Amino acid sequence: MTIKTGFWAETQLYWRSGVLELDDDRDRTAAEGDFCPICTLLIPLPQGKHSSFYGCCMKRVCDGCVVAARKRGLYDCPFCRTPIPDNDADSLVMIHARVAKKDPTAMYHHGGHYWRGTLGLQKDRKKAVELLTEAAELGSIEALFNLGAAYYQGEGVQQDKAKAVEFFERAAKQGHIGSRHNLGCIEAAKGDYERAARHFLISAKLGDKESVENIKRAFMTGCATKEQYAEALKGYQDAVEETKSHDRDEAKSLLLH
Template structure:
C-alpha cells in the first residue's frame, strides 16, 4: 500500500484498520498520522497556475468562463476586459497573437485542425469539446470527445481531466464511473483547477468525509470559488448549532444528575 502523505510503499500493518479501507490518495500510514503529515492531494494545487492568467494583462482569468474569450487561432483564453480594450482601439484581430479572426464559425475548424495536427494539447481538448456538443458543423460524438479528452489529459490539460470527471459523474452520455470521476478530479485539483477542487469537496461531503470536504473547500475558496466559501459557512453554522445542542444537553444532564444527588441525600 502507498501512503497518500509520504508516498512510500509500506506493508499493510503500517496502517490502521480505518486507513486501510481508504483509497490511496487519502490514506495515511500510522507514522504520518502521528506526525500530522498532510496528504499530497492537499499540498498540491493550492494556487492557480500561471496558465490561468490572461496572457495580456497577467491577471487571473475569471472563474466564470463567460467572462473570457477563447481565441481559436492561438488556443488562448483572454479576459473580456482585454478583449474589449482591443476593440475600443479599433482592433478586430486576435488581441493576443494579432491573427485575423475568422468571420464565421465554420472557418474556425480549419484553424483548430491545423493546431491539432501539430499536436497542440489545447487544440486536442478544444476539438474534443466541439465533438461533445456537436459544434462548428461537427456531428455530436461523445465517444470521440472522450478519446480526445483522454489524450489531452495525458498531455497535462487540467480542464480535460475536469470535463472527463463531469462526464463520468453525470453518466448521461457515458457509463457512470465513480472511480474515474475521482481519478480525473484528483488530477485536475492537484494541477490547480478550482472547480474540480470544489466538486471534489462536494463528493467527500456526500461520502460523509466532512473534514476532507472542508479542506478541499478551503483551498478552492482561497482561489476565489464563492460556492466553496458558502459551503464552509454552512458547515460552520451546522457545527455551531450542533455544539450548542451538545452544550445544552450537557447542562441539562448535569442538572439532572445534581437533582438526583440531592434526592438521594
C-alpha cells in the same frame, strides 16, 4: 452541494497510500490557463463570463484586455493578432491545424465541439471522449476535469465514480479550481467534513464562490468551524480583489457577454 460539470452545462500535492494529501498553504495556486496571458491577472469565475477564448492561439483573454485592444483599434485576436474567423468552417480549420500538431488545448476544445455538436460537427460523445483522453494524456487539465465530470455523471461513458475521482484529483493536483471544489463535494457526501472543508478552503481562496457557500452551509449545520468559514470568506474576497483592474471594470460596464 453540487458537483461542477463539464461540457454540458503549479500546485503541489503529495500522495500517500493512494490518498490525496493536502498542503493547504502550498495548494493556493491556480492553473496557468486561469490567468490572462496579456495582463497576467487571474480571470474571475465563471471564466466564460469574464473572458473570450481564441482558437487561433488557444488563449483565453480577459475582457479587460479585449476592451483595451479594441480601444486601440484592434479587433483581431488581442494576443496573437490573427483575424477572427467569421464562420464555423474557418474556426474548425484553425482547431484542426493545432490538433494536427498535438496541441492538448486544441484537442480539448475539439472534443468539446464533438460533445455538443457545434461548429457544424455531428454530436459524437465517443469521439469526444477519445479526444479528451488524448488531450488529458498530453497535459490538458480541462480535459481531465471534463473526463471526471463525464465518468461521475455517466455521460458518454459508463458511470464510474472512482475513476471520476482519479481524474478530479489529477486536475486538482495541477490547480484546477472546479476539480478541487468537486473533491470537496465528494468528501462531504462521504461524511468526511474536515477533508471537504479543506478542499473548499483551497478553491475558495482561488475565487470560487460556491466553495465559500458550501463552507458557510457546513458551518451553519455544525460541520465546519467559524474559523474555517472566516478563512474561506477572506480568502475568496482577497482572490476577487486580485482579479480587479480598471480595464476589467470598464469591460464589465460594456456587458460583453
